[in-house]
Amino acid sequence: MNILSPSILAADFTILGEQLLAVDKAGAQYVHIDVMDGVFVPSISYGMPLIRSIRKATDKVFDVHLMIEKPERYIETFADCGADIITFHLEATDSVAEVIKKIHGLGLKAGIAIKPGTPVEMFGPYLDTADMLLVMTVEPGFGGQAYMETCTEKIRAARKMADESGRHIDVQVDGGINRENIGTVLEAGANVIALGSAVFEGDIEDNVRCFLEILSR
Ligand code: DX5
Ligand code: ZN
Secondary structure, three states: OOEEEEEHHHOOHHHHHHHHHHHHHHOOOEEEEEEEEOOOOOOEOOOHHHHHHHOOOOOOEEEEEEEOOOHHHOHHHHHHHOOOEEEEEHHHOOOHHHHHHHHHHOOOEEEEEEOOOOOHHHHHHHOOOOOEEEEEOOOOOOOOOOOOHHHHHHHHHHHHHHHHOOOOOEEEEEOOOOOOOHHHHHHHOOOEEEEOHHHHOOOHHHHHHHHHHHHOO
């Protein structure tokens, strides 16, 4: 199934509650929440208090994308704040298998992510446990960047790995996706689409409906 995961990094935080209601009302299935620590990526975004607070505003699946060093330190905390899926970067920890286990132990889904420069083969050892493979299509750290064409083949390779695993594994893409290139990532095999600016710039409900229509084709 194809899933839309609007990234609130691009939202207007003065009216975040209203904007969450808009994506919810228009039917987006997930809410993508980018957590940055200023170490793994150059920027710092937001963290636990924000997630805990917006958990009261919507029942949508919270798709938490951790761009932080040593994510093992915070898995219980993000679970407690209301995450449903926790995705962390393979580059950020030496204990990937343990982190996946920890996430599963808390009853949540576990995603593993790679930056554009990390080979897709890095997913290999975790195909029997991960629930989602996130192929970053920009350098993580900022919204509003341009899609990196070099990542299209990585999406295709991740989809092949997911299918060959014999398990249900989602393939998520994140960064620079818009109405022009969403067809490319879908064709390459992505089925969970994180979208920041393309949802939150302009009319949010119209944007969500338009992307959901594309995803349902
Ligand atoms: C970037 C974040 C993305 C970001 C995407 O590091 O992981 O989720 O919000 O924003 P757009 O869609 O504007 O590239
Ligand atoms: Zn993200």
